[in-house]
Amino acid sequence: MSEMFHDPRFWVAVSFILFLVLFGKKIWLPMARALDSRAELVRRELDEAAALRRQAEQMLEDAIQEREQAIVEARSLVERSRQQSAEMTAHAREQAEAAIRRHEQAARERIATAERAAVKEVRQIILDITLEATQSVIPKVLDEQVTTALIDQAIEKLPEALTRQVA
Numbered sequence: 749m750s751e752m753f754h755d756p757r758f759w760v761a762v763s764f765i766l767f768l769v770l771f772g773k774k775i776w777l778p779m780a781r782a783l784d785s786r787a788e789l790v791r792r793e794l795d796e797a798a799a800l801r802r803q804a805e806q807m808l809e810d811a812i813q814e815r816e817q818a819i820v821e822a823r824s825l826v827e828r829s830r831q832q833s834a835e836m837t838a839h840a841r842e843q844a845e846a847a848i849r850r851h852e853q854a855a856r857e858r859i860a861t862a863e864r865a866a867v868k869e870v871r872q873i874i875l876d877i878t879l880e881a882t883q884s885v886i887p888k889v890l891d892e893q894v895t896t897a898l899i900d901q902a903i904e905k906l907p908e909a910l911t912r913q914v915a
Contacts, residue, residue, distance in 0.1 A: 882899075
């Protein structure tokens, strides 16, 4: 045991205990207050950080919802645009087909008119040639009285023949 008194570690331990007994309360209370205030500061910062995190999470949720709504609206807009485009294409196709039909009908009518005019012109030419031929041949072949009777008969039948030809 006497050796224990000669050991410097023993005396360091005894001085430490005496120091704590004499000055422990004076040191401990301010240190405890400082630690408590530091703990309170950390607690407030943690609460503030938790509140900021909740706010950030809420903002993230809001942003995700807004993004999803924007995607839905964009898809809806694209679908409406596609429908409008399809309707406009169909309408344009119908108008083009109607215009083609009108042009085709007008062309057919012009062709029919031209055909009628050509037939009328050919008939007129044939009639003129026939008339000339008749006027030059009949007097040579027939006498004047028979010729006059034949011409009168042809003139009487002419409206009926023209009606049959036109129909």
